Amino acid sequence: MRRDEAALQALASAPEARLLLLDGIDPQLTGDGALVWGKVAQAGDAELVFLGVDAEGVGSFAAVPRPEQSHIGPASPALWAAMASIGPSDLAIYGLARSLVGWHARHRFCPRCGSPTLLGKGGWQRGCVNEVCGADHFPRTDPVVIMSVEHDGDLLLGRQPRFPVHRYSTLAGFVEPGESLEEAVAREIFEEAGIAVEDVRFIASQPWPFPSSLMLGCHARALSRELTMDESELEDVRWFSRAEVAEAMEARERGEAGVAFDAPGKHAVAWHLMDHWLKG
Amino acid sequence: MRRDEAALQALASAPEARLLLLDGIDPQLTGDGALVWGKVAQAGDAELVFLGVDAEGVGSFAAVPRPEQSHIGPASPALWAAMASIGPSDLAIYGLARSLVGWHARHRFCPRCGSPTLLGKGGWQRGCVNEVCGADHFPRTDPVVIMSVEHDGDLLLGRQPRFPVHRYSTLAGFVEPGESLEEAVAREIFEEAGIAVEDVRFIASQPWPFPSSLMLGCHARALSRELTMDESELEDVRWFSRAEVAEAMEARERGEAGVAFDAPGKHAVAWHLMDHWLKG
Numbered sequence: 001m002r003r004d005e006a007a008l009q010a011l012a013s014a015p016e017a018r019l020l021l022l023d024g025i026d027p028q029l030t031g032d033g034a035l036v037w038g039k040v041a042q043a044g045d046a047e048l049v050f051l052g053v054d055a056e057g058v059g060s061f062a063a064v065p066r067p068e069q070s071h072i073g074p075a076s077p078a079l080w081a082a083m084a085s086i087g088p089s090d091l092a093i094y095g096l097a098r099s100l101v102g103w104h105a106r107h108r109f110c111p112r113c114g115s116p117t118l119l120g121k122g123g124w125q126r127g128c129v130n131e132v133c134g135a136d137h138f139p140r141t142d143p144v145v146i147m148s149v150e151h152d153g154d155l156l157l158g159r160q161p162r163f164p165v166h167r168y169s170t171l172a173g174f175v176e177p178g179e180s181l182e183e184a185v186a187r188e189i190f191e192e193a194g195i196a197v198e199d200v201r202f203i204a205s206q207p208w209p210f211p212s213s214l215m216l217g218c219h220a221r222a223l224s225r226e227l228t229m230d231e232s233e234l235e236d237v238r239w240f241s242r243a244e245v246a247e248a249m250e251a252r253e254r255g256e257a258g259v260a261f262d263a264p265g266k267h268a269v270a271w272h273l274m275d276h277w278l279k280g
Numbered sequence: 281m282r283r284d285e286a287a288l289q290a291l292a293s294a295p296e297a298r299l300l301l302l303d304g305i306d307p308q309l310t311g312d313g314a315l316v317w318g319k320v321a322q323a324g325d326a327e328l329v330f331l332g333v334d335a336e337g338v339g340s341f342a343a344v345p346r347p348e349q350s351h352i353g354p355a356s357p358a359l360w361a362a363m364a365s366i367g368p369s370d371l372a373i374y375g376l377a378r379s380l381v382g383w384h385a386r387h388r389f390c391p392r393c394g395s396p397t398l399l400g401k402g403g404w405q406r407g408c409v410n411e412v413c414g415a416d417h418f419p420r421t422d423p424v425v426i427m428s429v430e431h432d433g434d435l436l437l438g439r440q441p442r443f444p445v446h447r448y449s450t451l452a453g454f455v456e457p458g459e460s461l462e463e464a465v466a467r468e469i470f471e472e473a474g475i476a477v478e479d480v481r482f483i484a485s486q487p488w489p490f491p492s493s494l495m496l497g498c499h500a501r502a503l504s505r506e507l508t509m510d511e512s513e514l515e516d517v518r519w520f521s522r523a524e525v526a527e528a529m530e531a532r533e534r535g536e537a538g539v540a541f542d543a544p545g546k547h548a549v550a551w552h553l554m555d556h557w558l559k560g
Contacts, residue, residue, distance in 0.1 A: 106392050111391045111397075117391075139456070142420075176419070177421050178375050205462065207459055
């Protein structure tokens with residue numbers, strides 16, 4: 001349907017068509033943590049991103065914020081807290097919308113020639129207005145490796161300066177051009193913790209809209225124990241025992257911080273990697 | 281070392297520093313299929329991408345082609361043929377260089393504000409020259425799912441119009457914002473072949489520099505057999521028996537096309553997915 005401009009126009013101009021209401025690219029939420037929807041007419045002449053159709057054929061859209069409303073920095077602590085309370089279905093819709101709308105807000109110009117670009121294919125493309133260039137650009141998705149690393153029954157977890165107090169999580173980093181998933185895991189662990197790993201295995205993936213990542217969750221075994229931390233990325237990195245991780249995960253279920261550390265929320269792939277590791 | 285501008289300058293100005301010679305972003309090759317290296321001075325005032333240091337501490341670089349030399353279209357048939365003959369080490373170096381140099385050639389301007397950008401961090405970043413904007417941009421890597429799909433002992437393979445005569449390969453497509461690896465596999469198979477799949481498993485990954493992808497190789501089981509082809513993407517899609525695939529893979533080892541179809545080359549992750557499936 002993205003390729004059918006007339007069908008998209010008809011969907012968007014139907015009176016029941018829905019508009020996801022955003023504050024810049026942050027969500028607007030009801031008191032009980034649900035997304036807030038309005039009518040497409042509220043978008044005025046903003047560019048519209050097509051989010052999909054429901055079972056009744058009603059289309060959902062999100063508007064690309066105007067440049068002056070595009071406060072598109074990193075997620076705020078308030079948003080991080082909200083992410084843990086939004087339901088899975090709303091989170092999936094918002095995640096898609098944030099990824100796409102944020103990409104449009106950051107790609108108003110053609111990186112090849114510097115001319116303005118216009119939204120196309122329901123928001124799954126931007127096209128350069130310069131006829132000599134005419135480049136098409138597509139939403140970006142950045143692969144990120146995130147990994148549980150084990151040594152002699154212990155788990156490697158690290159702490160970034162921006163984390164909530166006492167939080168530790170699995171290490172992660174962007175996959176770079178020219179490397180495989182397995183190579184990216186080995187390089188990131190070596191860069192951040194100074195150790196070599198082997199036996200890298202894929203565990204699970206998750207889309208992550210900050211700004212638009214594909215989290216590729218893996219497990220690896222460390223060949224040694226002594227750590228050398230990358231101080232430009234981390235505030236601390238260390239080994240936690242199985243008992244410490246189990247206690248912190250149980251505390252997280254109760255909405256509390258654990259004794260040895262505060263485990264990441266269940267909406268994060270890090271939680272699933274830690275859970276998968278605990279369950280053997 | 282990427283962050284240390286002085287160290288990079290010293291490496292690049294050392295008399296033994298090497299420059300990977302390119303024709304636009306295509307490789308220059310010796311008669312026996314090896315990459316051709318020159319001296320960094322040959323790059324003149326071109327922007328330099330840092331490829332790495334060897335065991336002796338000698339730095340390797342590649343030059344970003346000038347706009348008028350940037351014929352950065354899809355790979356030519358000649359390049360596809362060359363890819364099959366370049367050795368693994370040279371292929372890894374060239375793949376990295378092509379991904380990075382091609383990205384720089386296509387990102388001379390800031391997508392946020394339209395101002396020119398300059399190469400930074402040895403080519404692992406571009407920065408906007410507009411002080412009000414000042415956005416940093418990072419090389420793009422696009423995750424792509426590619427998958428062997430089985431039904432009742434047969435393998436699903438398709439043919440794109442651009443493929444060599446008689447070639448069939450595993451289906452593939454870009455991961456989109458907001459979807460997991462497993463969801464991307466299911467969507468692509470449904471879009472291209474009209475069937476639902478289950479039990480999606482990750483098999484292996486490979487970086488692929490056309491233009492800069494991370495191929496995520498998976499296996500899935502189809503829930504049904506009758507195919508509906510996406511004619512905008514494929515020329516044919518069908519089921520091949522285990523015996524047909526085995527024969528085509530054996531023929532490929534001899535450098536020949538198989539009876540039922542011509543299998544992809546060993547340098548492609550598709551070959552490994554088919555080999556992995558054959559070996560159970």
